[in-house]
Amino acid sequence: MTYDTIVVGAGIGGLFAAARLVRAGRSVLVLEKLPHIGGTSYIFRRGGYFFPMGPLSFSHPARVESFLRDVDIEPGIEFKRNHFQLVTPALDVIYSRPLESLRNDLQSAFPVEQRGLDRFFSELGGWIRDLKDIETWHPDFRLPSEPSNFSAAAEEEILGRRERIPSWSAIPVRELLDEVIADPNLKNLLGSQGTGPPVMSALNLAFMWRAMSDVGIWFPSNGLHGLCRMLASSVAFGGGKIMTSTPVGRILVESGRAVGVKTADGEIFTGQWIVSNADYKKTFLELIDPVLVPPEHLDLVRNVPYTGSELCVYLGIDPARVDFRRMRAEHLFYRKEIRPQSDSPPEDFDNREIEICRWSENAPDSVPRGRASLILRVDFPHKEIAAWRTGEKARRAGYRETKNRLAWKLIRTVENVLPGLSSAVEVLETATPLTYQDWGQRTEGSIAGWTWSADAAAGLPGKFLIETLIGNLLTAGIYAAKELFLGGVPTAMHTGAYAADLILR
Ligand SMILES: Cc1cc2nc3c(=O)[nH]c(=O)nc-3n(C[C@H](O)[C@H](O)[C@H](O)COP(=O)(O)OP(=O)(O)OC[C@H]3O[C@@H](n4cnc5c(N)ncnc54)[C@H](O)[C@@H]3O)c2cc1C
Numbered sequence: 001m002t003y004d005t006i007v008v009g010a011g012i013g014g015l016f017a018a019a020r021l022v023r024a025g026r027s028v029l030v031l032e033k034l035p036h037i038g039g040t041s042y043i044f045r046r047g048g049y050f051f052p053m054g055p056l057s058f059s060h061p062a063r064v065e066s067f068l069r070d071v072d073i074e075p076g077i078e079f080k081r082n083h084f085q086l087v088t089p090a091l092d093v094i095y096s097r098p099l100e101s102l103r104n105d106l107q108s109a110f111p112v113e114q115r116g117l118d119r120f121f122s123e124l125g126g127w128i129r130d131l132k133d134i135e136t137w138h139p140d141f142r143l144p145s146e147p148s149n150f151s152a153a154a155e156e157e158i159l160g161r162r163e164r165i166p167s168w169s170a171i172p173v174r175e176l177l178d179e180v181i182a183d184p185n186l187k188n189l190l191g192s193q194g195t196g197p198p199v200m201s202a203l204n205l206a207f208m209w210r211a212m213s214d215v216g217i218w219f220p221s222n223g224l225h226g227l228c229r230m231l232a233s234s235v236a237f238g239g240g241k242i243m244t245s246t247p248v249g250r251i252l253v254e255s256g257r258a259v260g261v262k263t264a265d266g267e268i269f270t271g272q273w274i275v276s277n278a279d280y281k282k283t284f285l286e287l288i289d290p291v292l293v294p295p296e297h298l299d300l301v302r303n304v305p306y307t308g309s310e311l312c313v314y315l316g317i318d319p320a321r322v323d324f325r326r327m328r329a330e331h332l333f334y335r336k337e338i339r340p341q342s343d344s345p346p347e348d349f350d351n352r353e354i355e356i357c358r359w360s361e362n363a364p365d366s367v368p369r370g371r372a373s374l375i376l377r378v379d380f381p382h383k384e385i386a387a388w389r390t391g392e393k394a395r396r397a398g399y400r401e402t403k404n405r406l407a408w409k410l411i412r413t414v415e416n417v418l419p420g421l422s423s424a425v426e427v428l429e430t431a432t433p434l435t436y437q438d439w440g441q442r443t444e445g446s447i448a449g450w451t452w453s454a455d456a457a458a459g460l461p462g463k464f465l466i467e468t469l470i471g472n473l474l475t476a477g478i479y480a481a482k483e484l485f486l487g488g489v490p491t492a493m494h495t496g497a498y499a500a501d502l503i504l505r
Contacts, residue, residue: 003029005503006261006271008248008287009441011039012489013477014277015231016496019071022238024504029269030235031261033247033441038228039277039477040440041489043366047427049316049373050366054440054447056331056357056375057082057219058489059211063135064220064227067493071234077226079218080362083329087417088195089338090185094329095193099125099213106186116180120190123176127168127206128214130161135486135494138162140463143494144501168203169483172454176202185338195335195353201454207484217487219330219362224489251276251287257471273472275499280450280465280479281306281443288470297469304459306446306479309433311380313407316427319372323419324358332356334417346384347406349413354378356414371426374418376410382433382444393438403430448488449478466498474499 005021007014010032018028036042040054058064061079068075084096093109095102103121107114135141137158142148150158173191177198181187191198193208200208211217220227232242247264251274260270276283284293284301326332336350344351355377360367367373388399407430408422415421433445450460466480478488480495 001029001269003027003269003271005029005273005275006031006269007275007277007476008251008261008283009033009039009277009477010037010228010232010242010244011277011477011492012041012228012231013480013492013496013499014039014275015228015235016067016071016493017275017277017474017476017499018240018242018496019073019231019234019238020497020500021503022235022240023071024500026503028235028240029271030240030242031246031248031263031269032242032244034439035245037232037242037244038225040436040442041224041228043223043225046314046429047316048368049314049371049427050363051314051359051373051375051429052224053431054436055224055488056359057217057362058224059215059217059487060490061218061220063486063490064493067490067497068227068230070497071231073230073234075230078221080221081216081218082331082362084193084212084217084331084333085327085329086189086194086333087326088185088335091189092326093189095189096212096217096329099128099209102213110183110186113181113183113186116182117186119180120176124190124206124209127202128210130164131206131210134165138165141485141494143498144505145497165203168206169201170454171202172198173200173202173205174198174454194333195338199453199455201452201483204452204454204484207487211484211487223363223366227489248278248287250289251283251470251473253288253292253470253473256292258473273474273503275496275503276473276475277477277496278441279306279443279446279477280475282441283475284468285443292470294469300459305451305453306443307448307451308379309382309436309442309445309447310377311406311410311433312431312435313376313410314427314429314431315374315376315411315421315425316367317372317374317421317424318370318426319424321420321424326417327356327358330358330361332417334414336413336416346380347409349378349410352378354410354414356418374421376414378410380433382437382446385432385434389434389437395434399434403432404428406430406432449484449491450482452484464495464498466495467502474502 004026007030042053085094177187248261249264250262252260258274335353357375360372436445476496476499485491
């Protein structure tokens, strides 16, 4: 059967591209490998509790709402702002606040850093001002359908901003911080919003602080899966077709152009356009016959790293047994000890930054009455656990026990900041990088797209990788953007919208 467009993957990016195309009257088929839509924005049930597999909240809610309206969805969503706190032996700070108030508090806590903080926040404020609404006016980011005629005064102002921005992707923010800030803990907070070393480019850091302090991070009242359901209904209502449990094995290419797909079962669907919502490495290294892609491109794709993966523990708890007094925000990033990490194994959780999210504060209906849920997350390299995987969703004996051991080790570290936690646990589930690889379909279980490090960012050209070197093959989703940009969910939608615009152009 022939379609105008075949979308590989029903994550947010794929669903949004499909919804936009269907609304414009195109025939669209979405093929999803997993038994459900939503990709990593998916919710699962354990013992009366509902937990989110991936995203917990996102930035730029107004942009997300306007995207939904664009595909005739009247969202009616309420957004709850989420706050972020860092607790370490050196700091206890809520940093999801306007930059000025954060700067003032840090200056009181670190009086000797007063001038350096002034300099850092003045640079950062300037970057963020330049980035304002970048998704609507900058030619590298703006949607093809976005109006591009500005008044002469606006044009001149935009030109100045455009001239300043390009070099930031290659500027490691470490250089500025080393120059102006002496305290290593403060340097790391400013340069990574945590305890990690500041490895990002100035552009990514500016995107990150813009999301955290300026726009905020928000939770939608219908949950992330609710957004996906809305998008899937919009696709179906417009006559599009979504087939789950239908893995695509190959994207078919003839004379340099994508012409269709072959499913793992051998069924062939032809289409004028193919939009891949599978991650970019998967698209190029697994779904396309390698002889059809220049080897230099394959090398580039292979060698540019993705962000890392993580270990995640989902807990259903009796909240009456836990002392929550030190947790002052929905998301607490906690590190018990600060020692060099080079000779400390990943499971030395006392020496790692752990995200603790009180999930039921966002989604009270996701837990039984009188109960609460917590999500604990910590970076965990895929290679540490890779040997347990014997095939897709297949593990060596002992994997479950290993996950359990790691989960309880993590809980015991977290108990230092949330006393009573281990006695409060009623339901426990653990995800590892292998879970995100097999149930999230992410190469090596990566969480958030391409690396944000300034050192490796130059590998692939351009800001978006939506247009590819294969004719009529586009990509959509967070991996279609090389940088943090609007953050996960809105970036997935923006790239989906962009891909649809290119098709409708
Ligand atoms: C643990 C975790 C935490 C996260 N936290 C956040 C957060 O707090 N905020 C945020 O904004 N973002 C977060 N993200 C990123 C989040 O995943 C994205 O924001 C958003 O869900 C990405 O949507 P997507 O469309 O890019 O891709 P995905 O959700 O990855 O969807 C891609 C789809 O393609 C399908 N697919 C792949 N290969 C094939 C194939 N061969 N055939 C058919 N289908 C295929 C997959 O099964 C999947 O359904 C998190 C991700 C993870 C994993």
